[in-house]
Amino acid sequence: AQSVTQLGSHVSVSEGALVLLRCNYSSSVPPYLFWYVQYPNQGLQLLLKYTTGATLVKGINGFEAEFKKSETSFHLTKPSAHMSDAAEHFCAVSERGYSTLTFGKGTMLLVSP
């Protein structure tokens, strides 16, 4: 069975600082990988996804993530945090050939001025 581990339930950064949210997965075969963001009282919105090809994936709002097979990781980064980035971020995986998602516990990104 697949599982997703997000290190840190909360990450605090200052505005303009680097954002790094960690995600590791457990799967016998490299899965498809996703990052979703959830703003307060809203549904989830896709930030980016990795399926095949280039391991560095660029998403919306300046976020990017790199798939590292040897480390079974898919960490999310952004060079410069903005106040509007404050939200819950979820890493998710789906097994190749299947469309259902397995989510991590989520990391709340807090951005201070």
Add this chain to the structure above:
Amino acid sequence: DSGVTQTPKHLITATGQRVTLRCSPRSGDLSVYWYQQSLDQGLQFLIQYYNGEERAKGNILERFSAQQFPDLHSELNLSSLELGDSALYFCASSVQTSGSIDTQYFGPGTRLTVL
């Protein structure tokens, strides 16, 4: 706005009762997924329908059931409700059943409170 609509937005009910949550997928999407988000369990996949047929089942309790109608809207039925069923229930939709490269678009959710 993802294009996925869910009603009602909030639902407050008592233990032992039965409720129905409704979801309308994005225009053109044939797959509907239901997820439950709670503080202790996090976000969990419940069930998926594709064009009216059940396609995948996750951690869905026997007290819960779902269906997808010919117009592609879906309903999640929760019965014999317990306090622990209090959660945010999300519906998501995507274009087709297979190929996890399809993006799932999430609705705003229905917050269920069981008293």
